[in-house]
Amino acid sequence: MKWRTIKFLLPAAGLALFLLPASALADQETAQSARQEAVRTDPWFVPEEETNRPNPVTPDEDSIERGKEEFKKYCVTCHGRFARGDGLFAERMLTRPPDLTTVINGRTDGNLAWKISRGQGSMPGWHKILRQDDIWNIVNYLRAINVKAD
Numbered sequence: 394m395k396w397r398t399i400k401f402l403l404p405a406a407g408l409a410l411f412l413l414p415a416s417a418l419a420d421q422e423t424a425q426s427a428r429q430e431a432v433r434t435d436p437w438f439v440p441e442e443e444t445n446r447p448n449p450v451t452p453d454e455d456s457i458e459r460g461k462e463e464f465k466k467y468c469v470t471c472h473g474r475f476a477r478g479d480g481l482f483a484e485r486m487l488t489r490p491p492d493l494t495t496v497i498n499g500r501t502d503g504n505l506a507w508k509i510s511r512g513q514g515s516m517p518g519w520h521k522i523l524r525q526d527d528i529w530n531i532v533n534y535l536r537a538i539n540v541k542a543d
């Protein structure tokens with residue numbers, strides 16, 4: 394190979410080396426956001442009887458306070474201190490935890506209690522850790538801090 398050709402090719406090779414990892418990263422990001430989108434649009438399956446299950450715990454001050462304490466203990470790491478979906482781990486999760494102050498609009502208490510109890514994907518199920526009453530207390534707390542979207 395002539396020196397002139399090599400001189401011409403060297404910067405091109407350098408450029409390729411520089412660009413390759415960047416484009417591989419961009420591909421990864423696209424794949425990740427596509428996956429995120431797929432999980433996000435995948436509806437939770439909640440059995441109808443659970444959606445229709447009435448909340449047996451009156452949302453009084455005690456219940457809301459207790460729900461707040463339990464939420465602080467088990468949920469803030471992902472959902473954030475004020476349930477806005479900005480917890481410590483939220484950034485690094487494949488599925489971002491939703492903002493619970495708005496997403497729960499239009500959902501029944503039974504629907505939420507079932508989701509908290511069973512979990513899905515990166516959202517753990519809590520039925521082995523929390524008492525059923527405390528799951529309802531948390532639902533009452535979330536209702537109390539819920540900002541109506543409409």
Ligand code: HEC
Pocket residue numbers: 432433463464467468469470471472482486488489490491493496497500505508509513514515516517519531
């Ligand atoms: C490890 C992180 C993590 C923890 C801890 C966590 N969650 Fe979640 N949560 C998620 C993610 C991620 C989703 C979204 C899951 C999905 O859409 O597939 C979610 C979804 C939810 C939903 C469903 C919202 C909807 O769309 O109707 C509720 C309710 C909820 N979480 C409540 C809680 C409560 C209450 C706790 C504590 C007892 C808790 N979460 C703890 C990550 C977490």
